[in-house]
Amino acid sequence: MHSNKAATERRQRFDRQVGVYHQDMYRYAAWLSRDKTIAEDVVQEALLRAWKSLDALRDDSSAKQWLLTIVRRENARYFERKRLETVDIDNLTASQAALLAEQPDEELDEMRRAIYELEDDYREPLVLQVLMGFSTNEIAEQMGLKQGAVLTRLHRARAKLKDQMAKS
Amino acid sequence: MNCEEYRAAIATDPSFDGGAGHLNECADCQLYRSEMQALDQKINRALAIDVPELQMPELPELSTSKSDNVTTLRKRSWAPPTWFAMAATIVVAALLGVRLIGTGIEHESLADEILAHLDGEPNALRVTDVAITDARLNTVVPADIAHMDHSAGLITYAQTCPIRGYDVPHLVIQGERGPVTILLMPEENISGPQRLSGENVNGVILPVGDGSIAIIGERDERLDRIEESVLKSVAWRT
Numbered sequence: 001m002h003s004n005k006a007a008t009e010r011r012q013r014f015d016r017q018v019g020v021y022h023q024d025m026y027r028y029a030a031w032l033s034r035d036k037t038i039a040e041d042v043v044q045e046a047l048l049r050a051w052k053s054l055d056a057l058r059d060d061s062s063a064k065q066w067l068l069t070i071v072r073r074e075n076a077r078y079f080e081r082k083r084l085e086t087v088d089i090d091n092l093t094a095s096q097a098a099l100l101a102e103q104p105d106e107e108l109d110e111m112r113r114a115i116y117e118l119e120d121d122y123r124e125p126l127v128l129q130v131l132m133g134f135s136t137n138e139i140a141e142q143m144g145l146k147q148g149a150v151l152t153r154l155h156r157a158r159a160k161l162k163d164q165m166a167k168s
Numbered sequence: 169m170n171c172e173e174y175r176a177a178i179a180t181d182p183s184f185d186g187g188a189g190h191l192n193e194c195a196d197c198q199l200y201r202s203e204m205q206a207l208d209q210k211i212n213r214a215l216a217i218d219v220p221e222l223q224m225p226e227l228p229e230l231s232t233s234k235s236d237n238v239t240t241l242r243k244r245s246w247a248p249p250t251w252f253a254m255a256a257t258i259v260v261a262a263l264l265g266v267r268l269i270g271t272g273i274e275h276e277s278l279a280d281e282i283l284a285h286l287d288g289e290p291n292a293l294r295v296t297d298v299a300i301t302d303a304r305l306n307t308v309v310p311a312d313i314a315h316m317d318h319s320a321g322l323i324t325y326a327q328t329c330p331i332r333g334y335d336v337p338h339l340v341i342q343g344e345r346g347p348v349t350i351l352l353m354p355e356e357n358i359s360g361p362q363r364l365s366g367e368n369v370n371g372v373i374l375p376v377g378d379g380s381i382a383i384i385g386e387r388d389e390r391l392d393r394i395e396e397s398v399l400k401s402v403a404w405r406t
Contacts (some may be wrong), residue, residue, distance in 0.1 A: 007229070007230070010230075011227075014227075018222070018224070019222075022219070022222045023219045026219045026220070027215065027216070027217060027219065030217055031215065036220075040220065040223070044223065044225045045225075047224065047225050047227075048225050048227070049287055049288070050288075051227045051228075051230075052228070052230065052284060052287075052288065053284060053285070053287060053288020053289070054288075055288070055330065056285065056288035056289045056329070057288075070287070073287070076368075077367050077368075080367065080368070099217060107210065108210070108213055108214055111210045111211060111213070111214035112214040112217075115211065115214055115215065126211065126215075127215055129181065130208060130211050130212050130215060131212065131215045131216065136180065136181065141294050141296075142294075144293075144294055144295040144346075145295070151180045154179070154180040154181070155176065155179045155180050158179050158180075158182075158204065158207065158208075158211075159179065161207065161211065162203075162207055165207070165210075
């Protein structure tokens with residue numbers, strides 16, 4: 001009886017966190033992998049791993065960072081397993097191209113393409129700051145970097161995007 | 169704050185709201201700020217891709233019996249001579265590079281649980297040069313369970329975690345290749361050293377007295393020196 005109640009509460013807690021952060025998990029995975037299909041696989045694995053280790057999440061206010069960290073590790077595992085080659089933007093698979101599916105807004109298309117072409121080291125902190133609302137300190141923790149390195153990467157990422165958009 | 173400093177701050181975070189004194193007097197920086205904020209709005213829109221409907225994976229049923237039965241560590245009497253003899257044996261073995269691969273069937277699940285636990289606590293594995301305080305270390309490693317000093321390395325994380333139904337100290341020190349996890353398990357008696365290996369990590373569970381200590385680092389981390397220093401820095405008090 002007690003076990004059933006605990007299991008139910010555990011599941012409810014899990015569903016609550018996933019319900020709130022599923023979109024963030026998917027978008028983070030998509031911009032890490034630059035591939036919608038891989039992002040879905042990564043999120044599935046991350047959800048499974050989060051479920052198994054939910055008890056390690058002591059404070060639900062840390063759930064977002066906790067889940068995104070799991071996504072990051074799952075993405076690294078995925079690429080280690082598959083040993084995928086570098087993406088050539090002029091020769092994308094359908095699943096990669098889906099991330100850049102044309103929008104009615106041409107400027108939005110250009111920006112999405114420019115972000116897609118950013119190096120991983122620049123794209124990731126930008127996603128964490130702009131989309132996930134992380135502070136530079138939180139980004140440093142998430143990526144295992146010094147805060148100074150994060151600031152440099154954010155600065156360069158924006159400079160590159162600004163240049164790219166000025167050209168187009 | 170001058171133009172260069174202000175622009176550097178805005179370029180790393182366009183929501184930066186400091187430097188009002190400079191901003192009020194500098195039209196160029198006002199323009200730059202507006203441009204960067206507009207750029208960020210475009211970046212935000214571009215990043216916010218459509219998200220497919222959530223497909224929840226099949227979640228395995230997890231036994232709650234372990235967490236229901238979590239107990240604190242029992243005190244156990246243990247004569248110091250035995251500790252010193254066994255610790256010395258292990259240190260010598262580590263120095264000689266002896267690596268015994270455990271037959272492991274009986275304790276295989278311990279290694280699995282440790283690896284699963286590491287995956288569940290990724291925040292522990294951050295690279296940092298900020299040590300935890302002595303007070304924190306003493307809270308996680310209470311004096312009546314074990315004594316641990318800082319000689320093992322820079323301890324950057326300490327948390328009490330459930331492993332096999334016991335609350336055990338989970339510590340992280342910074343190795344040469346990244347964070348190294350140490351689990352002090354005075355209740356986990358094993359017959360010999362057991363290797364454990366996961367994706368990107370390698371480690372060992374060493375028998376120490378009536379308990380054991382797990383040490384897990386990055387795949388290319390040299391654990392032998394860390395093993396030696398950990399064994400020197402830990403003494404059971406149970």
